[in-house]
Amino acid sequence: MNDNTAALRNLPRVDEVLAHRLMISVEEAPRAVALEAAREAVEEGRQRVLGGKDPVDLSLGAVAARAAELLRRKLRHSLRRAINATGVILHTGLGRAPLSEAAQNAIADVAAGYSNLQADVGSGERMHREVHVEGLLRQLTGAEAAVVVNNNAAATVLVLNTLAAGREVVVSRGEMVEIGGAFRIPEIISLSGCRLAEVGCTNRTHLRDYRKAITSDTAVLLVVHQSNYRIVGFASQPPIEEVVALAHEHDLLCVHDLGSGALLDLRAFGLPHEPSVPESLGAGADVALFSGDKLLGGPQCGIILGRTALLEAMHRNPYYRTFRVDKLTLAALEGTLRLFLDQETLAEKHAVMAMLTASAEEIAARAETLAARLRQAGGDRLQVAVEESVSEVGGGSLAGHMLPTVVVRISSDDVPAGELAARLRAGEPPLFARVHKDAVVMDLRTVLPGEEDLIVTALGRALGRVTGG
Numbered sequence: 001m002n003d004n005t006a007a008l009r010n011l012p013r014v015d016e017v018l019a020h021r022l023m024i025s026v027e028e029a030p031r032a033v034a035l036e037a038a039r040e041a042v043e044e045g046r047q048r049v050l051g052g053k054d055p056v057d058l059s060l061g062a063v064a065a066r067a068a069e070l071l072r073r074k075l076r077h078s079l080r081r082a083i084n085a086t087g088v089i090l091h092t093g094l095g096r097a098p099l100s101e102a103a104q105n106a107i108a109d110v111a112a113g114y115s116n117l118q119a120d121v122g123s124g125e126r127m128h129r130e131v132h133v134e135g136l137l138r139q140l141t142g143a144e145a146a147v148v149v150n151n152n153a154a155a156t157v158l159v160l161n162t163l164a165a166g167r168e169v170v171v172s173r174g175e176m177v178e179i180g181g182a183f184r185i186p187e188i189i190s191l192s193g194c195r196l197a198e199v200g201c202t203n204r205t206h207l208r209d210y211r212k213a214i215t216s217d218t219a220v221l222l223v224v225h226q227s228n229y230r231i232v233g234f235a236s237q238p239p240i241e242e243v244v245a246l247a248h249e250h251d252l253l254c255v256h257d258l259g260s261g262a263l264l265d266l267r268a269f270g271l272p273h274e275p276s277v278p279e280s281l282g283a284g285a286d287v288a289l290f291s292g293d294k295l296l297g298g299p300q301c302g303i304i305l306g307r308t309a310l311l312e313a314m315h316r317n318p319y320y321r322t323f324r325v326d327k328l329t330l331a332a333l334e335g336t337l338r339l340f341l342d343q344e345t346l347a348e349k350h351a352v353m354a355m356l357t358a359s360a361e362e363i364a365a366r367a368e369t370l371a372a373r374l375r376q377a378g379g380d381r382l383q384v385a386v387e388e389s390v391s392e393v394g395g396g397s398l399a400g401h402m403l404p405t406v407v408v409r410i411s412s413d414d415v416p417a418g419e420l421a422a423r424l425r426a427g428e429p430p431l432f433a434r435v436h437k438d439a440v441v442m443d444l445r446t447v448l449p450g451e452e453d454l455i456v457t458a459l460g461r462a463l464g465r466v467t468g469g
């Protein structure tokens with residue numbers, strides 16, 4: 001008891017901690033935040049004394065060091081850059097598509113000041129903000145007009161509410177997609193004010209199933225791309241051309257939710273075929289919609305393409321005003337779309353395409369170099385191996401398609417793999433890797449060029465904390 005009283009009396013005071021050089025040296029710290037950190041560090045010390053735990057250093061220097069650490073943590077942005085060594089290219093938890101340099105520059109250009117977002121530079125009149133991307137989308141896909149909203153989920157609601165409110169939307173039972181979270185086709189259709197008419201079976205839907213479902217209440221035949229799953233075996237869906245023909249025969253509209261939204265034929269890049277936007281519009285779909293941050297590799301948004309008259313009606317829908325995107329999104333989208341004008345340089349300049357098309361050999365070379373550096377940094381209680389594996393596209397795109405890759409496998413004699421992975425995540429910048437069979441596994445396919453230095457430092461720190469106790 002007496003010990004406690006003495007220890008509590010010897011605790012450094014908050015103002016002493018605040019004035020300590022370790023605290024002063026933290027740059028650009030608002031006084032109120034520094035004060036909070038100093039108070040927390042002193043309080044932590046008090047709790048330790050009261051808790052009667054093993055003796056800890058509660059000298060002024062030690063408490064100030066802890067306060068400075070807390071202060072730095074408070075000053076750090078919550079949303080910040082992270083390293084993705086998981087090999088999942090469109091990782092929703094890590095922000096889906098990394099933006100290309102062209103998109104980053106476009107954002108920087110309009111972020112600081114004003115822009116011609118909705119003002120026509122010729123006439124000075126108001127215009128749709130989508131004009132900045134409409135020409136490019138027309139050229140790249142053959143669409144007449146474009147509407148851009150916050151994401152593809154919002155796009156679905158805007159499209160269905162505008163074209164089919166109070167009426168029926170016909171969807172195949174093989175396309176009742178759940179994307180994750182609360183996005184499920186049946187719910188989205190009712191949220192849009194429409195009624196769902198399900199047709200066919202999970203594995204097979206025929207054109208005659210659609211035909212039988214059409215009534216005087218039907219407004220739209222909705223085709224949804226099976227973006228994040230595959231039905232294999234005895235399975236079939238009618239080709240989009242046939243659904244379009246049937247819709248038009250009955251004066252109905254055919255809407256195609258493409259999900260991942262490939263702008264070109266991915267086979268030209270050695271990837272599997274994915275229904276592309278030009279294919280969908282070429283087949284006659286009245287409206288096609290897709291995400292901006294999946295295979296397109298742009299900012300989060302939902303892109304709606306189709307005939308001018310239909311899209312004008314969407315612009316007039318009050319939902320449009322609640323879902324529309326800001327200037328930063330449009331800037332990044334324009335920057336990204338421009339890259340598609342030159343297919344020769346696309347795989348080099350487009351961050352997602354670069355990751356999708358990186359060969360196992362290229363990745364192996366990077367993996368070997370990193371492994372050698374990690375071995376050197378990790379000492380003889382660290383095992384580092386290089387081995388073959390597969391990367392995933394992720395983000396509900398190219399489901400089931402695995403990209404051959406080469407990974408770096410790390411295991412430590414001192415730190416279990418799960419704990420090592422947790423320390424790497426808690427580091428600065430946070431590093432996300434896989435854990436597989438008692439090892440931390442890093443896939444360089446999704447590690448941006450130049451991030452290797454950060455990985456070497458991060459591993460050193462993650463292991464260092466252990467030897468230090």
Ligand SMILES: *Cc1c(COP(=O)(O)O)cnc(C)c1O
Pocket residue numbers: 151152153154177179183224225226227228257258259260290291292301302395396
């Ligand atoms: C991903 C996806 C969506 C949702 O898109 P978000 O941009 O994530 O809102 C909707 N439909 C399909 C088919 C998808 O693949």
